Amino acid sequence: MKLTVNGKTRNVKAHPMKRLLDVLREDCGLTGTKEGCGEGECGACTVLIDGVAVDACIVPVAHAEGCRVITIEGATATRTGKALQNAFVVHGGAQCGICTPGMILAATPLKTGASLAEIKVALAGNLCRCTGYPAIFRSVESALKTPRRKSSRARHL
């Protein structure tokens, strides 16, 4: 089965019903994707398939065949991913860290300038067991802030 993981084509020999989560961790050696609940409740294993957030613990690898998969290892290659990573560091968005890869990937499809309400909807499927939600929301909000235009005065300096 061929799939593209973080831009790299992988030829995976696995049972088609093997969980995408296990293929990523065991067959691809990408252990940044974490298993939390294993039943699609907590979002810790969130990855993107063709840009869409899914729980990798409830997706058969067959459904990723021919698709572009992005994990936390590849998320920071995008501008949004990089901004999210930096913001989580600056604003203390990570406590124990288990939910962080999933939080960052769930936030990645959001548009620049997303409101707090939109951020909460996007992250509704991600649980933080340290209950650090305010810091997580602050991190995402800050990462997605509309880039401030340089003021005209600054341009003339």
Place this chain on the structure above:
Amino acid sequence: MPAIFEKMSLVRPRSLTAALSLLTSDPTLTPIAGCTDVYVGLHFGTMPHKRFIDLWRLKELHGISVDRDVLRIGATTTYAEIIASKLVQKRVPMLAAAAGEVGGAQIQNRGTLGGNVANASPAGDTLPVLAAAGARVVLRSHAGTRTVPFDAFYTGYRTSVRKPEELITAIEIPRIDGRQWWRKVGTRRAQAISKIMMAAVRGKDVRIAIGSVAPTVVLAKQAAAVLSRGGAIAEARAALLAEIAPIDDIRSTGAYRAAVAGNLLEEFWTVTK
């Protein structure tokens, strides 16, 4: 997850015709699509089936359209697609609202309407909506197509009139006259499985459907009849209680569900005045 793949198999037909042929020759195959229920069963070892047929990428089962004033939603259309659909928002806003309360984004991106109907859980969030909407289930086998009214689809706890060689190909929803209303009550606002939910339509006729209060979704015809003829809300509440049979389980108690069912009825009637 316990990896017992030796006995597990997945066939992946390229077309609906191929899928129906495979099912005719082997009706013991279990159809799967978004897999949001499948892997919960596999994870906990409660999934009795091991041999699956994959419908996820079959184009014939996917998409939302309107034909002769009937909204048609393909079986493998996801909750996310339902939420984003202008057609659904305009014609069946209560369905868009219910889809928006199924799990989080990751579940909405994978879970399908056909899967919710086929899985036949009493707690299926879209089922009261489809019952209140007077929807129809389109079933297709190699032998042909038939359409079943939604309130005749389920025969008991997790059982339906669908034959093993049949696939749910689409859900049809006729035009709905009247105000639509939806409310889900769970442990918390996001990502919780329902304790109880109600969908209702207030038009010339009143239609009320409730989930998680009986082995299958309940279309509360008596309570609706009371309200349709201008009866008192107390009388409608009493009629409703006689139509449901809520039980104690891991998510709630029968007494709580009975009380909330009456409260929801009252809220529906007040809010849609």
